[in-house]
Amino acid sequence: MSLCTTNKEENLVTTRKHGGHRRSGPSVLMALAIVMAMVVAACADSGAGDTTTSAAAEETTTSAAPEETTTSAAGEETTTSAAGEELAVTCDPVAPDTEGSLTMWERTGGNAQMVDALVCAWNGRNPDRPISLEYIEHTAMVDRLARGLATGDVPDLMGMDLIYGPQFTSADQLLEVTDLVDQDLMATASPGHVATATWEGGLYGVPLYADVSALFWNKDLFEAAGLDPEVPPTNLTELHDMAVAINGVEDGVYGYYLPGNCAGCNIFTFGPMIWANGGKIEPAAPGDEAMVTPDVIAPVLEWARMMHQEGLIDPAAQSEDGATFAQVFGSGNVGIMGTGNFNITLVAGAEGIEGQNPDMNFGVTLIPGLNTGDAASFLGGDIVVVPQGSERLEDAVDFMNFILSDEVQIEVYAKLLNMTTRTDMTDNPYYAEVPLLEDVAAAIEIGQTPFTLKFFELINSPQGPWLQMLQRVYYSEDDINTVITDAKAEMESIINE
Numbered sequence: 006m007s008l009c010t011t012n013k014e015e016n017l018v019t020t021r022k023h024g025g026h027r028r029s030g031p032s033v034l035m036a037l038a039i040v041m042a043m044v045v046a047a048c049a050d051s052g053a054g055d056t057t058t059s060a061a062a063e064e065t066t067t068s069a070a071p072e073e074t075t076t077s078a079a080g081e082e083t084t085t086s087a088a089g090e091e092l093a094v095t096c097d098p099v100a101p102d103t104e105g106s107l108t109m110w111e112r113t114g115g116n117a118q119m120v121d122a123l124v125c126a127w128n129g130r131n132p133d134r135p136i137s138l139e140y141i142e143h144t145a146m147v148d149r150l151a152r153g154l155a156t157g158d159v160p161d162l163m164g165m166d167l168i169y170g171p172q173f174t175s176a177d178q179l180l181e182v183t184d185l186v187d188q189d190l191m192a193t194a195s196p197g198h199v200a201t202a203t204w205e206g207g208l209y210g211v212p213l214y215a216d217v218s219a220l221f222w223n224k225d226l227f228e229a230a231g232l233d234p235e236v237p238p239t240n241l242t243e244l245h246d247m248a249v250a251i252n253g254v255e256d257g258v259y260g261y262y263l264p265g266n267c268a269g270c271n272i273f274t275f276g277p278m279i280w281a282n283g284g285k286i287e288p289a290a291p292g293d294e295a296m297v298t299p300d301v302i303a304p305v306l307e308w309a310r311m312m313h314q315e316g317l318i319d320p321a322a323q324s325e326d327g328a329t330f331a332q333v334f335g336s337g338n339v340g341i342m343g344t345g346n347f348n349i350t351l352v353a354g355a356e357g358i359e360g361q362n363p364d365m366n367f368g369v370t371l372i373p374g375l376n377t378g379d380a381a382s383f384l385g386g387d388i389v390v391v392p393q394g395s396e397r398l399e400d401a402v403d404f405m406n407f408i409l410s411d412e413v414q415i416e417v418y419a420k421l422l423n424m425t426t427r428t429d430m431t432d433n434p435y436y437a438e439v440p441l442l443e444d445v446a447a448a449i450e451i452g453q454t455p456f457t458l459k460f461f462e463l464i465n466s467p468q469g470p471w472l473q474m475l476q477r478v479y480y481s482e483d484d485i486n487t488v489i490t491d492a493k494a495e496m497e498s499i500i501n502e
Contacts, residue, residue: 092126092130092412092413092416095122095125096124096125098120098121098124098128098136098138099137099138099139103135105133105134105135106134106136107134107136107137107160107162107397107400107401107404108137108139108160108161108162109124109136109137109139109160109161109162109163110140110146110149110150110160111138111141111163111164112140112141112142112165112387113140113141113142113143114143115143115164115166115214115386115387116216116387116423119213119214119418120138120164120213120387121138122421123213123408123413123417124136124138126407126413126416127404127407127408130407131403136162136404139160143166146165150178150392153392153394154178154392154393154394157394159392159393159394159395160392161391161395161401162390162391162392162395162397162401162404163389163390163391163392164213164387164389164390165387165389165390167197167198167201167202167212167387167388168201168385168454168455169460170201170202170209170388171201171204171289171290171456171458172458172460174202174204175204175290175458177393178392178393179209179210179391179393180391180395180398181207181208181209182208182209182210182211182391182402183207185398185399186208186211186405186406187409190406190409190427191208191211191409193427193429193430194211194427195384195426195428195449195452196384196428196450197215197385197449197452198215198386198388198426198454199212200454200456201388201456202388209390209391210390210405211389211405211408211409212387212388212426213386213387213388213389214386214387214418214423214424214426215385215423215424215425215449215452216384216385216386216424217345217346217383217385217424217445217446217448217449217452218274218277218345218372218382218448219344219345219346219370219371219372219444219448220237220238220244220341220342220343220369220370220371220372220373221334221342221343221348221367221368222237222238222340222341222367222368222369222370223334223337223339223340223341223366224367224368225337225366225367226251226254226255226258226340227247229254229255230251230340232247232251234366234368235368237341237368237370238370239370239373239377239378240373240374240375240379241278241308241373241374241375243373243377244341244373245311245312245317247341248260248317248340248341249315249317252316252317252340255338257338258338258339258340259316259318259319259338259340260317260318260339260340261312261317261318261340261341262318262319262322262333262339262341263275263309263312263313263318263322264322264326264327264333265322265323265324265479266323266325266326266472266476267325267327268464268465268466268469268472269464269465270325270327270330271472271475272286272383272464272465272471273343273345273383273385274344274372274383275309275343276383276455277343277372277380277381277382277383278305278372278373278374278381279301279302279305279374280374280381280453281373281374281379282298282301282305282374282375282379283298283301284297284298284301284305286464286471287455287456287457287460287463287464287471287496288463288497289456289457290457290458290500291458291500291501292501294493294497295500296496299486299490299493301375303485304375306478306485306488309478310478310479313479313480319338319339323479323480326467330344331344331345331347332361334348335351335352335360335361335365337362343372346424346442346446346448349369349439349442349445350422352365352367353365353441367441368441368444369445370444371447372448380451381451382448382449382451382453383452383453383454384448384449384452384453384454386424386426389404389408408426409426409427411430414426414427414433415430415433415435418430419433419435419436420435422442424446425446425449428450431443431446431447431449459499459500462499463499463500469499470491470492470496470499471492471496474488474489474491474492
């Protein structure tokens with residue numbers, strides 16, 4: 006999820022009523038439905054819910070556009086671009102197993118609609134080498150790939166949760182593409198995806214799709230509290246003070262929200278507050294240090310404890326494990342909350358599609374740090390990679406360059422109201438009709454992704470040191486420096502095992 010404005014860190018705001026951003030027309034509504042269906046894909050493997058889907062059970066849909074829609078003899082729906090060329094946007098992504106076909110694996114629980122659309126677009130342009138797409142249960146993907154690498158039964162290319170890039174690149178299980186992909190296209194590729202696809206200077210993948218975290222604020226509650234509804238917080242002190250003003254302004258209303266039992270939700274929305282000030286949480290590899298710059302981390306943790314102790318967060322949030330995380334902001338009972346780009350359409354809906362709270366006015370800005378001008382975002386999603394043993398490296402790289410191309414970035418990613426995976430593609434006509442998407446897209450330029458060989462054990466596990474640390478911060482009186490020291494020791498023990 007990801008995007009740009011001048012002085013983004015301090016002035017990334019929207020001033021229009023959300024309802025006024027909606028497009029009309031059935032094709033656009035289908036596009037909005039796609040985005041709604043990908044709710045919490047940003048956190049699918051980060052614990053903020055699961056959008057597991059099956060390609061066989063879904064129909065990939067398309068958004069409206071001024072282009073002409075036609076149907077080919079093969080039954081594919083296509084759109085005609087400005088250049089007059091047809092780009093297939095729907096098809097059966099399970100192509101026949103022919104001599105020239107490529108096999109591709111992708112995990113469930115991610116953005117299946119986006120991956121289906123990319124494969125259909127490729128297949129329409131490359132009928133002599135179509136991709137046959139197979140979805141692997143996300144909990145079984147790592148084991149399936151490990152077995153395939155051992156037996157030689159691997160796909161020609163595959164989508165992979167970007168968080169696991171370091172684990173596989175460091176083990177020499179992926180083919181390097183550094184000198185093969187188009188460097189001009191890679192120059193503006195999502196930095197978080199590139200970082201996790203890089204090992205010892207070599208590039209092993211490119212972005213497949215992106216999700217980002219951002220700070221949402223309820224303009225209606227701001228106004229009810231006597232705050233300027235067009236001015237979001239730019240630092241944690243302002244966020245606290247605005248939450249105080251909002252808290253209790255109506256029955257059941259709280260100023261802020263932090264989920265208490267969801268490791269992935271917290272790294273997605275609270276982790277950036279630490280990163281914004283230069284803090285580092287996870288160790289990358291054996292011998293690396295965890296919880297670097299405790300002088301930066303401690304004040305952010307003290308701030309989070311204060312937000313709980315002052316009653317600015319609903320006590321019910323302590324049990325939130327991610328199952329209902331994506332619905333919290335749309336309830337209208339939270340003034341300010343970190344969440345993902347998926348919440349824009351989930352909350353607002355569209356004509357013909359029921360949104361959770363379409364009449365609520367809200368804005369989106371970057372997640373701030375301690376000081377105005379410091380901001381960060383969690384950058385999630387998938388990368389497309391080529392496993393060792395694939396004999397179709399050249400074709401796989403062609404697919405990588407295809408999905409990075411200007412045309413696909415605009416006519417597939419943006420048109421379906423997904424985040425573009427290149428930062429220079431966010432200024433496009435589709436986002437212009439949904440200004441909040443333009444706002445949240447700015448996060449891709451500053452987005453970060455944890456880089457570690459043991460993400461699950463360190464961060465995502467409910468029993469891991471990340472969530473255990475936060476629960477002590479949120480719900481105990483333990484000394485903050487002691488909490489940090491304990492988490493640091495546990496993380497370093499895990500990474501060195």
